Amino acid sequence: MKKSILFIFLISISFQSCLDNFEIEDNARLYATAVITDPANNPIEGIDVTIEDEGTILGRATSNNNGIVELIALKSNAEFLDISIIDNSNGIFTGATFKSSDQFLNEFNLGTITLLRKSDLAFSINKTSNTEEILFWRLEIQSARCIVYLNGTTEDYFEEEGCYEVETITGSIATQEPVLFERVYNSILASTAVFTYRFGENGERTTVEIPLNDTINTYEFEY
Amino acid sequence: MNLNTKQTLFFLVLLFPFVLSAQAIGDLAKNDKTHKVISFSLGTFKPIAFGDSFINDNTESNFGVEFNAQFNIIKKGYVGVRLNGFGLDVTEANGQRLYDRSTVSSISILLGYRFLEQEKYAVTTLGGIGRVNYSNKVNGKRFNDNGTSYWFQLEGEFSVSRYFQIYGGPELRLDRLNIASADAINSRVNNINYLMLHIGMRVSLWNNEDTNKEKEDKDEEN
Numbered sequence: 001m002k003k004s005i006l007f008i009f010l011i012s013i014s015f016q017s018c019l020d021n022f023e024i025e026d027n028a029r030l031y032a033t034a035v036i037t038d039p040a041n042n043p044i045e046g047i048d049v050t051i052e053d054e055g056t057i058l059g060r061a062t063s064n065n066n067g068i069v070e071l072i073a074l075k076s077n078a079e080f081l082d083i084s085i086i087d088n089s090n091g092i093f094t095g096a097t098f099k100s101s102d103q104f105l106n107e108f109n110l111g112t113i114t115l116l117r118k119s120d121l122a123f124s125i126n127k128t129s130n131t132e133e134i135l136f137w138r139l140e141i142q143s144a145r146c147i148v149y150l151n152g153t154t155e156d157y158f159e160e161e162g163c164y165e166v167e168t169i170t171g172s173i174a175t176q177e178p179v180l181f182e183r184v185y186n187s188i189l190a191s192t193a194v195f196t197y198r199f200g201e202n203g204e205r206t207t208v209e210i211p212l213n214d215t216i217n218t219y220e221f222e223y
Numbered sequence: 224m225n226l227n228t229k230q231t232l233f234f235l236v237l238l239f240p241f242v243l244s245a246q247a248i249g250d251l252a253k254n255d256k257t258h259k260v261i262s263f264s265l266g267t268f269k270p271i272a273f274g275d276s277f278i279n280d281n282t283e284s285n286f287g288v289e290f291n292a293q294f295n296i297i298k299k300g301y302v303g304v305r306l307n308g309f310g311l312d313v314t315e316a317n318g319q320r321l322y323d324r325s326t327v328s329s330i331s332i333l334l335g336y337r338f339l340e341q342e343k344y345a346v347t348t349l350g351g352i353g354r355v356n357y358s359n360k361v362n363g364k365r366f367n368d369n370g371t372s373y374w375f376q377l378e379g380e381f382s383v384s385r386y387f388q389i390y391g392g393p394e395l396r397l398d399r400l401n402i403a404s405a406d407a408i409n410s411r412v413n414n415i416n417y418l419m420l421h422i423g424m425r426v427s428l429w430n431n432e433d434t435n436k437e438k439e440d441k442d443e444e445n
Contacts, residue, residue: 024359024366029412031405060319072277072408074321074361107405 021077022056028075030059032083034110036067038093043067044115046089051108053078062089079103080157083150085113092215094118094144094188096163101152108150116164117189118144119212125181126222127173133199135173135223141193143167144186164188187212195221258298259427264291264390266423270309270327274416277408278311282325285310289423291333299337305351306330322361327398329355329372343382350375355398370400370413376421385429391422 036047047063051073058081059073081100087093093115100108121141146163154160173179187193193210210219268287272279287309295301308328313320331353339346355372358365376394383389398415 022364024361024364026367027369027400027402029402029404029408031408033407059321062319072321072404072412074366106403107407 022053023077024058025075025077028106030071030073030075030081030106030108032059032069032071032073032108032110034063034069034085035112036063036069036085037112037114039114039116041114044087044090044093046087047093047115048084048086048088050084050086052082052084054080075106077103083108083110085115087115087118092117094146094164094186096146096148097159098148098150099152099157099159100150101156102150105151116144119187119189119191119214120216121185121187121193121210121212122216122218123183123185123193123195124218124220125171125173126220127175127177127179128222130176130178131199131223132176133203134201135197135199136201136203137171137173137195137197137221139169139185139193139195140166141169141185142188142191144188189213189215193219195219197221257429259293259295259301260430261295262291262293262301262388262425262427264289264293264423264425266291266390266421268307268309268394268419268421268423270396270417270419272415272417274414275411276415277321277412278325278415281316281321282311282313285312287327287419289421291425293333293335299340301335303333303335304330305333305353311357322359324360326358326360327355328358329353331372331374335378345380345382347378347380348376349378355400357400368400368402370398370402373397373399374419376419378421380425386426388425388427389423390425391420394419394421 030051032049032051034049036044038044043063043066045063045065045067047069048060049063049069049071050060051058051071053076056076058076059071061069061071063069079101083098083100085096087095096113096115098108098110123139125135125137127135143165147159147161148163149157149161171181173181189212191212193212195208195210196205198205210217266289268289270284270287272282272284287307289305289307291303291305293301293303306329308326311325311327313322313324331351333349333351335347335349337345337347351374353372355370357368359368374394374396376392378390378392380388380390396417396419398417400413400415402412404412
């Protein structure tokens with residue numbers, strides 16, 4: 001019995017060791033520097049910059065009143081690194097993620113990073129009628145997402161590169177029963193979302209422009 | 224202190240023949256040719272980092288522990304070995320800290336010279352070079368930074384008795400680590416300077432070659 005318990009314990013330890021292969025490298029540090037500004041080229045204070053290895057934070061720093069951030073971080077044995085720019089203190093600016101797949105790099109000069117003001121669109125389609133017509137809809141909205149590859153290609157990462165691009169979301173509602181579709185989309189302040197819809201395959205297309213002038217905007221299409 | 228126990232024992236075994244060869248002179252008086260043969264010191268010290276370094280800006284030091292073994296090669300000069308260690312608590316900057324704690328251990332060879340020596344007091348300069356290791360801990364993970372330690376110390380010694388002394392004094396210590404990083408922070412992470420304030424106690428054994436000779440001369444006279 002004791003031997004069995006010992007055997008199970010050793011197997012568990014071995015299994016745990018296989019799973020937990022995250023290590024901090026000896027005698028190594030990473031360094032990142034950037035200047036954070038708004039579109040008017042004004043420095044932004046209080047923006048957090050973190051270097052992460054699959055969610056584990058290796059180092060973190062905050063931009064000063066000149067928008068300058070200097071970051072010393074530990075170095076892990078990971079091949080991939082994310083440098084995340086997040087507005088935790090103000091909560092009004094977009095973020096950005098810089099990705100690296102070169103594990104031999106230990107310095108990241110990110111230059112000037114321009115953050116835009118965020119604006120959320122609470123978008124909903126509320127089908128209250130019992131119409132059998134199918135609703136086809138499309139929403140074009142400028143995304144708040146910003147992913148930058150410092151090296152490597154799309155094949156190296158799970159996310160595509162791009163900053164503040166216009167995304168197109170399409171959908172249809174074919175059910176006869178009342179239904180409510182709700183989503184919140186992160187976008188850019190002072191941009192315009194475009195909602196287009198038609199009923200049936202050959203229905204007349206209608207376009208609605210939704211100005212995003214507030215931090216949180218609401219648009220509901222009810223039919 | 225993260226010193227290897229085997230290494231410590233190894234050095235103690237090395238020292239053993241010196242202990243046996245050092246014959247204490249007991250209550251016999253000193254003369255011009257009597258001198259210490261071997262000394263063992265145990266003490267504490269307070270490291271105070273200074274200069275532009277990550278350690279100075281982001282850590283708070285604890286008191287350390289040191290052990291010295293010194294062997295006189297000439298009357299006033301000696302060689303020896305120093306083992307010491309202390310802890311560093313990494314402080315928060317803007318609510319963030321890079322890692323939690325560091326345990327610094329070092330082993331050095333040393334050279335010393337007693338340039339002022341009186342009945343009860345002595346002043347010594349000593350310096351050394353050695354290997355230093357910073358064993359760092361973050362979220363249960365350990366990693367190491369290591370390099371070379373250079374130090375220079377001025378020491379005052381007070382003799383409580385023939386065999387027992389108390390010592391203290393300042394030390395300038397320069398740790399030069401081998402951390403690979405960007406040029407912009409190379410000096411900040413690798414060059415760590417300390418002023419260390421030491422105090423400790425020392426046990427010394429003396430030669431009795433000349434006092435034996437004096438005794439023999441007296442016996443012949445009688």
